[in-house]
Amino acid sequence: MSANPVNIRRSALPARLSHYTHLTAEERGALEQAEQQERRLVAGALLVGVSAPIDSLFVVQQGWLHSSVTLANGARQILRFHYPGDLIGTSSIAWSQAATALTAVSDCIVTEVPKANLGRLFATHGRIGGLLYAIAAAESVALADRLTSIGRMNAIERLATLLLDIMARLRVTAGGVIDSFDLPLTQADLGDALGLTKVHVNRTFREMEARGMVTRNGRRVHIVDEKALIAFTGFVDRYAVIATEWLPAAA
Amino acid sequence: MSANPVNIRRSALPARLSHYTHLTAEERGALEQAEQQERRLVAGALLVGVSAPIDSLFVVQQGWLHSSVTLANGARQILRFHYPGDLIGTSSIAWSQAATALTAVSDCIVTEVPKANLGRLFATHGRIGGLLYAIAAAESVALADRLTSIGRMNAIERLATLLLDIMARLRVTAGGVIDSFDLPLTQADLGDALGLTKVHVNRTFREMEARGMVTRNGRRVHIVDEKALIAFTGFVDRYAVIATEWLPAAA
DNA sequence: CGATCAATTGACCGACCTCAAGAGGTGTGG
DNA sequence: CCACACCTCTTGAGGTCGGTCAATTGATCG
Numbered sequence: 001m002s003a004n005p006v007n008i009r010r011s012a013l014p015a016r017l018s019h020y021t022h023l024t025a026e027e028r029g030a031l032e033q034a035e036q037q038e039r040r041l042v043a044g045a046l047l048v049g050v051s052a053p054i055d056s057l058f059v060v061q062q063g064w065l066h067s068s069v070t071l072a073n074g075a076r077q078i079l080r081f082h083y084p085g086d087l088i089g090t091s092s093i094a095w096s097q098a099a100t101a102l103t104a105v106s107d108c109i110v111t112e113v114p115k116a117n118l119g120r121l122f123a124t125h126g127r128i129g130g131l132l133y134a135i136a137a138a139e140s141v142a143l144a145d146r147l148t149s150i151g152r153m154n155a156i157e158r159l160a161t162l163l164l165d166i167m168a169r170l171r172v173t174a175g176g177v178i179d180s181f182d183l184p185l186t187q188a189d190l191g192d193a194l195g196l197t198k199v200h201v202n203r204t205f206r207e208m209e210a211r212g213m214v215t216r217n218g219r220r221v222h223i224v225d226e227k228a229l230i231a232f233t234g235f236v237d238r239y240a241v242i243a244t245e246w247l248p249a250a251a
Numbered sequence: 252m253s254a255n256p257v258n259i260r261r262s263a264l265p266a267r268l269s270h271y272t273h274l275t276a277e278e279r280g281a282l283e284q285a286e287q288q289e290r291r292l293v294a295g296a297l298l299v300g301v302s303a304p305i306d307s308l309f310v311v312q313q314g315w316l317h318s319s320v321t322l323a324n325g326a327r328q329i330l331r332f333h334y335p336g337d338l339i340g341t342s343s344i345a346w347s348q349a350a351t352a353l354t355a356v357s358d359c360i361v362t363e364v365p366k367a368n369l370g371r372l373f374a375t376h377g378r379i380g381g382l383l384y385a386i387a388a389a390e391s392v393a394l395a396d397r398l399t400s401i402g403r404m405n406a407i408e409r410l411a412t413l414l415l416d417i418m419a420r421l422r423v424t425a426g427g428v429i430d431s432f433d434l435p436l437t438q439a440d441l442g443d444a445l446g447l448t449k450v451h452v453n454r455t456f457r458e459m460e461a462r463g464m465v466t467r468n469g470r471r472v473h474i475v476d477e478k479a480l481i482a483f484t485g486f487v488d489r490y491a492v493i494a495t496e497w498l499p500a501a502a
Numbered sequence: 503c504g505a506t507c508a509a510t511t512g513a514c515c516g517a518c519c520t521c522a523a524g525a526g527g528t529g530t531g532g
Numbered sequence: 533c534c535a536c537a538c539c540t541c542t543t544g545a546g547g548t549c550g551g552t553c554a555a556t557t558g559a560t561c562g
Contacts, residue, residue: 055497069399072485077399094389094493115497122381123499129380130373133387138345140391147398148320148328151446155518186540195402200518202542234323242345246306246366248374406550437508451550453510 011035011111012173013059016085017131019172021244030125034117035059041104043184048089048102055096056112057089063108064184067100068192078193080143081105081166084173087132093118106184130247142238150195153233155204158194160213161233163221168237180222262286262362263424264310267336268382270423272495281376285368286310292355294435299340299353306347307363308340314359315435318351319443329444331394332356332417335424338364338383357435381498393489401446404484406455409445411464412484414472419488431473 014031017023023031038061041047048054050069065082079100082088091099093115122129142165149161170181187205188198196204208214213229215222223229265282268274274282289312292298299305301320316333330351333339342350344366373380393416400412414434421432438456439449447455459465464480466473474480 067395069395071399071403075403077402079395079398090388091392093497094385094392094489096494099392099487099489100395119381119497119499122384123377126374126377126380129377129384130370133373133380133384134345136384136387136391137341140387140394141342141345141350143391143394143398144318144320144330144351147330147394147401148322150398151328151401152322152326187542188540197519198541199520199543202540203518206542236350238345238350243347246344246370248370438510439508448551449508450510450552453508454550457510 011059012061012085013087016172017128017135019085020135020242021131021247022250023128024250027125027128027250030121031128034113034121035111036114036117038109038111041065041108041110043104043106045104046101047104047110048098050098050101052098053096054089054092054098055115057087057092057115057118058102058110058112060084060086060088061109061111064105065102065108065110066105066189066193067102069100076192077195078189080139080146081169081193083169087113087135090136105189127247127250131244134242134244134247138238138242145236145238146193155194155196155200156207157233158196159190159201159204159208160229161235162190162194163214163223164226164229164233164235164237167223167226168235168239172239179226180220182219183221184219262310263312263336264338267423268379268386270336271386271493272382272498273501274379275501278376278379278501281372282379285364285372286362287365287368289360289362292316292359292361294355294357296355297352298355298361299349301349301352303349304347305340305343305349306366308338308343308366308369309353309361309363311335311337311339312360312362315356316353316359316361317356317440317444318353320351327443328446329440331390331397332420332444334420338386341387344369356440378498378501382495385493385495385498389489389493396487396489397444406445406447406451407458408484409447410441410452410455410459411480412486413441413445414465414474415477415480415484415486415488418474418477419486419490423490430477431471433470434472435470 187201
């Protein structure tokens, strides 16, 4: 364990940013100094509750989380999944209370970034600010894709799109090309993400198997023919590439 | 007409940012210099098509626009509405092609902001960068609210939420408190925004009238009892306040 | 004054929901 | 090491909200 809480080595955030553009050693250092103590969560643990006062963001280092809201009638909507390298809790930037709950899907490790540190980062390293803005824009488009999926697609297309989305996002971290992955979500979770009931998620999954689109083995999901599924859903990978040429050159 | 295309006076963007924090004269000048020529659009005109190569963003000065996508089966999803003071086309920051179409809902005026100018702005005025980031985070939460609405609410709640959302957003510009507004959208548009058909939007609107929630007169929509409607939908205004205390003080 | 578009209404349909029960798997305590 | 509790997955039967199709009305505009 190399747990120096202030100087985390090899944080997932600079690694993620490096995926899109070259960072100078100085920039990387500034990023790592913004991060503070580490928190470990077991699967299912709540990191932040809705309306909790909060003045930090978090960087996901390991594992999955999701952000969600629960309505007055008890219904839940899962808004987004978060993976290593994501800067999360961004709604606390705009307000001093959390707009959504953050829950660990699998066991995970996050590090805290106080808002003030982020402010300093924007002021002193505008290039990083621009890059964070670009990533936020890309995530916003991915969220819009989910909206489109729920608003205008049937159950099988929704589930297929979500599976492709998860796989695309895992690839940014995993590096290589993968065609299967462990899905640490219950069918109730999937339903809450897709605007369906768990019962219908089940039927939809079975229908996808019957059509030869996926196979399942426990939590493991295997995408049989990704190209065909992409053609079927019109899915677009929003994570693979992000333009950075509009940012000024590194100092 | 004071149409100097390079030095637009009183752009809506600095006015919007001033709504949330004080801008120095210098910051205001930098913002205004980033904006370039002005474009006027008639209602229904397409500003940017999907997949169009694009290396500018736009500031809405007057009127409404929306961003949308059209699926292979012809279905359309309207993702978001844009009002004066909004910086739009942000997906072109992350990629060199537009991810969504931008269409004028009413006659409107926009000014162009080349991506490179935005990059310079982030590098030289980090505080503005942080503020834009905060606004983007707030809009992302508003989009998540729409997602929740479509995923987990019935037709009447969805329409009510959208009407409240539009009114809240208009208030940022209109200033005062309003309880009615002109809705330049067809019922087909509303359906595409809500994940409903235009036929069902019609029935839903009539049901809302029958229940005494709204009255309509041509394009004019009047919210009868806003408090009750907010309680009914759980709507949260994401535009009224945005925290800025985490940004370093102005230089 | 015809043409076009938006709003409206009716009849019927179907994708997804609700309710309910059973099966399989896992952890825990006795 | 078994028994029980609990959770998730699975399947069936029947209901409903919103969709589809189609026709009519009303408004706007050359």
